[in-house]
Amino acid sequence: MKQLSERMSNMEASSVRILTKYAVDAEAKGKKIYKLNIGQPDLHVPxxxxxxxxxxxxxxxxxxxxxxxxxxxxxxxxxxxxxxxxxxxxxxxxxxxxxxxxxxxxxxxxxxxxxxxxxxxxxxxxxxxxxxxxxxxxxxxxxxxxxxxxxxxxxxxxxxxxxxxxxxxxxxxxxxxxxxxxxxxxxxxxxxxxxxxxxxxxxxxxxxxxxxxxxxxxxxxxxxxxxxxxxxxxxxxxxxxxxxxxxxxxxxxxxxxxxxxxxxxxxxxxxxxxxxxxxxxxxxMRVINQIRDEFEKRRNVVYDGLQNIPGVICTKPEGAFYLICKLPVQSASNFLIWMLEEFEDNGETVMAAPADGFYATEALGKNEIRIAYVLEPDKLKRAIELLGKGLQIYSNK
Ligand SMILES: Cc1ncc(COP(=O)(O)O)c(C=O)c1O
The missing domain is CATH 3.40.640.10 (Type I PLP-dependent aspartate aminotransferase-like (Major domain))
Structure with a gap:
């Protein structure tokens, strides 16, 4: 058959969904995943x-x-x-x-x-x-x-x-x-x-x-x-x-x-x-203000939690509902895959997006992840705890 569009064939897959297949497998095995990879807010629509x-x-x-x-x-x-x-x-x-x-x-x-x-x-x-x-x-x-x-x-x-x-x-x-x-x-x-x-x-x-x-x-x-x-x-x-x-x-x-x-x-x-x-x-402004206040609360939970994980570096986000942080690993992608495939704590793990997909320059972002803090504060607290536990085990491997 004739060749399909070269331009579209060369298009890269979405970096926030790149780990989906690992998540599907993990869930099929009964693992609960705190998903911080996609910017899909969980709050109610007015x-x-x-x-x-x-x-x-x-x-x-x-x-x-x-x-x-x-x-x-x-x-x-x-x-x-x-x-x-x-x-x-x-x-x-x-x-x-x-x-x-x-x-x-x-x-x-x-x-x-x-x-x-x-x-x-x-x-x-x-x-x-x-x-x-x-x-x-x-x-x-x-x-x-x-x-x-x-x-x-x-x-x-x-x-x-x-x-x-x-x-x-x-x-x-x-x-x-x-x-x-x-x-x-x-x-x-x-x-x-x-x-x-x-x-x-x-x-x-x-x-x-x-x-x-x-x-x-x-x-x-x-x-x-x-x-x-x-x-x-x-x-x-x-x-x-x-x-x-x-x-x-x-x-x-x-x-x-x-x-x-x-x-x-x-x-x-x-x-x-x-x-x-x-x-x-x-x-x-009613809903807009509510949403901003809620995400500010969540930003604080995630940022404060990350401060307690040795080797994690991030600056305090000023807005939106994302943050990028550097992890003490060589490849954030490999670490995130390991978190889905190998790691669990009481049957739970966490998923974020590898940050290299957000850079156009090769070699940047390899040890960084993007966190979308789109879960309730309690869940976020647990998700960051899981990230910390995972990093501790991963760095001692
Ligand atoms: C910066 C930015 N622009 C645009 C969009 C897409 O917006 P929409 O859902 O309105 O297509 C997103 C979605 O995450 C985004 O983060």
């Missing part, structure tokens, strides 16, 4: 979501306008106005998750050979989107030693070539939990203006910032609005990953025109889920 879904009683589930239903566009506009970011309905397109928002953005910006600067470690599914859209990622490495913040201006500028089209930023960061400071956003903005680059900012964790930090957003950096594309989603903000409702926002009319064509090409986002999302946004 009832307003289900209320709206149940209220949908139309005889037909019709296609909706490709930009999104007017009620949802209005809710998103109001949410942004309340956040202090001035966008209007015309600047907003509803998408099937932040993932589609990112895809449509890169499809709209990228020509063959175009490069996108991205701070690493970065959300590994960006690689899927880079592959599909033909964007070439150029990584600017950030380091645990300074909390994965931008090292200096030169670290970004030295990566710019005549092919650089955009800078992709995730704020707050996955997998780092880093919240970029205003001066870092300013630095990126200045570099983008000087070099005529677009800024894509993925802000799906926007309000999830801890220790009374201020929310920082490119939405507040007005002199880049003509070159800015904001990516947003209800997945994390309202515990509704499966609703698959995202948002792409820009004030650049040319970009919006291309995004609009892409939206028309895929016809419509799920009609009923959009009504559900209207319910989500109608909760204002």
């Amino acid at each position: 009832e307003e979501y289900y209320r709206n879904i149940h209220a949908f009683q139309e005889p037909t589930v019709e296609y909706m306008p490709s930009q999104g239903i007017p009620e949802l566009l209005k809710e998103v506009e109001d949410y942004y106005k309340n956040t202090g970011i001035d966008v209007n309905k015309e600047n907003i397109y509803i998408t099937t998750g932040g993932t589609e928002a990112l895809m449509f953005t890169l499809f709209s910006l990228i020509n063959p050979g175009d490069e996108v600067i991205v701070l690493e470690p970065y959300y590994s599914n960006y690689n899927t989107i880079f592959t599909i859209t033909g964007a070439k990622p150029v990584a600017v490495t950030t380091y645990a030693e300074n909390g994965f913040h931008i090292r200096d201006r030169a670290s970004i500028e030295q990566k710019i070539t005549e092919n650089t089209k955009a800078i992709l930023v995730t704020n707050p960061g996955n997998p780092t939990g880093t919240v970029l400071r205003e001066d870092e956003l300013r630095l990126i903005a200045d570099i983008a203006i000087e070099n005529d680059l677009y800024i894509i900012c993925d802000e799906v964790y926007r309000e999830m910032v801890f220790d009374n930090r201020k929310v920082t957003s490119f939405g507040f950096v007005e002199d880049v609005h003509d070159r800015l594309i904001l990516i947003d989603s209800v997945s994390k903000r309202y515990n509704a990953c499966g609703a698959r409702i995202g948002v792409v926002i820009s004030k650049n009319k040319e970009i919006l025109q291309l995004i609009s064509k892409l939206c028309q090409g895929r016809l419509s986002v799920s009609t009923i889920e959009q009504h559900g999302a209207v319910g989500l946004y109608s909760t204002g």
Whole structure:
């Protein structure tokens, strides 16, 4: 048979699911696994979501306008106005998750050979989107030693070539939990203006910032609005990953025109889920604040627990619900596999994601894991205890 797509064949498997087959085997043998590998929040979806879904009683589930239903566009506009970011309905397109928002953005910006600067470690599914859209990622490495913040201006500028089209930023960061400071956003903005680059900012964790930090957003950096594309989603903000409702926002009319064509090409986002999302946004700051407080509590449990494990190094995450830590092992992947295959304590073990999949640079992240602290505090405490017990046995092997 004829050869299938080379581009897709070369696409890497998801690094957060890379250990799934070992987990399936372990579970088949009756082991209980505390899963900290996937950023799937376990908190309840607000009832307003289900209320709206149940209220949908139309005889037909019709296609909706490709930009999104007017009620949802209005809710998103109001949410942004309340956040202090001035966008209007015309600047907003509803998408099937932040993932589609990112895809449509890169499809709209990228020509063959175009490069996108991205701070690493970065959300590994960006690689899927880079592959599909033909964007070439150029990584600017950030380091645990300074909390994965931008090292200096030169670290970004030295990566710019005549092919650089955009800078992709995730704020707050996955997998780092880093919240970029205003001066870092300013630095990126200045570099983008000087070099005529677009800024894509993925802000799906926007309000999830801890220790009374201020929310920082490119939405507040007005002199880049003509070159800015904001990516947003209800997945994390309202515990509704499966609703698959995202948002792409820009004030650049040319970009919006291309995004609009892409939206028309895929016809419509799920009609009923959009009504559900209207319910989500109608909760204002109530749910957003609850979720942030809960994850701050969990961050403390995980971070404090890790401090007690000899040889584990991590910086305190500032937001989102992830952290990266260095383990006293050569290969975090081998250790995590061993935890699933060999280790158990009272029939229980723990699973995290090997962090090398979040780096584009070969050889980085080999002794690091990413923890998504998406379980209740008691479970997290036990999970970190299991990690410590496992490391102790593994290092003495
Ligand atoms: C940084 C980041 N962007 C985008 C997404 C995907 O969001 P959605 O579920 O809205 O497609 C995720 C999911 O984990 C993420 O961590």
